[in-house]
Amino acid sequence: MKIAITCEKNSVPIGYIKWIKNGGMEPVIVDRISRLKKLENCDGFVFSGGGDIKYWFYSCFKIGCGNNALRDIFEYFAFNLIKDKPILAICRGAQIVNVFMGGTLKDLNNAHVHIGESDVFHPIFYGKTSFLINSRHHQAIDKIASDFKVLGAYGDVIEIAQNESIILCQYHPERLNDRIILQKFKDIIKESKHTFK
Numbered sequence: 392m393k394i395a396i397t398c399e400k401n402s403v404p405i406g407y408i409k410w411i412k413n414g415g416m417e418p419v420i421v422d423r424i425s426r427l428k429k430l431e432n433c434d435g436f437v438f439s440g441g442g443d444i445k446y447w448f449y450s451c452f453k454i455g456c457g458n459n460a461l462r463d464i465f466e467y468f469a470f471n472l473i474k475d476k477p478i479l480a481i482c483r484g485a486q487i488v489n490v491f492m493g494g495t496l497k498d499l500n501n502a503h504v505h506i507g508e509s510d511v512f513h514p515i516f517y518g519k520t521s522f523l524i525n526s527r528h529h530q531a532i533d534k535i536a537s538d539f540k541v542l543g544a545y546g547d548v549i550e551i552a553q554n555e556s557i558i559l560c561q562y563h564p565e566r567l568n569d570r571i572i573l574q575k576f577k578d579i580i581k582e583s584k585h586t587f588k
Contacts, residue, residue, distance in 0.1 A: 392416045395433040404439050410565035414573045424465050435477040435580045438484025449490045454498045477580045478557040485559035492536035499529050515543035515550050524562040
């Protein structure tokens with residue numbers, strides 16, 4: 392089972408690579424438009440973490456900082472090639488997939504629990520299971536795209552949401568070696584009727 396990981400150009404997302412390999416899958420790095428062809432042979436797709444999304448994708452008000460518009464555009468093309476396929480979108484990935492599907496984002500104020508020099512841990516429920524998750528971000532989903540069901544939140548921050556083929560994860564399961572989300576992602580891939588030819 393091959394899993395494409397979108398990421399910053401010329402970066403090596405070691406944490407994601409190890410996590411995917413530990414789950415018995417083969418990671419494929421896709422970091423620029425010229426490598427989008429690699430998506431054709433993959434079974435699932437991970438949109439990884441990173442900087443803020445350029446506000447012009449979803450708002451007329453300037454919010455966020457540290458954008459990389461070239462990455463936004465590259466991932467826009469990637470998403471439109473595979474939007475009906477199994478996707479696991481993490482942190483920035485969850486935010487950008489939500490935006491591409493018609494949702495919006497919000498800045499969190501400086502007093503927010505998720506902002507800090509390192510990960511903040513707190514519990515959420517996923518179905519009937521309660522577990523600790525890790526957060527470190529200054530933006531979050533504001534309006535969730537239609538068709539998504541919110542499965543876990545912490546205060547006013549959506550931590551996990553899902554539709555038929557996409558999981559949005561605001562936290563970082565790869566840093567926790569989280570097998571619950573990874574297994575759910577694998578199940579979605581196995582159940583998916585969409586395959587590349």
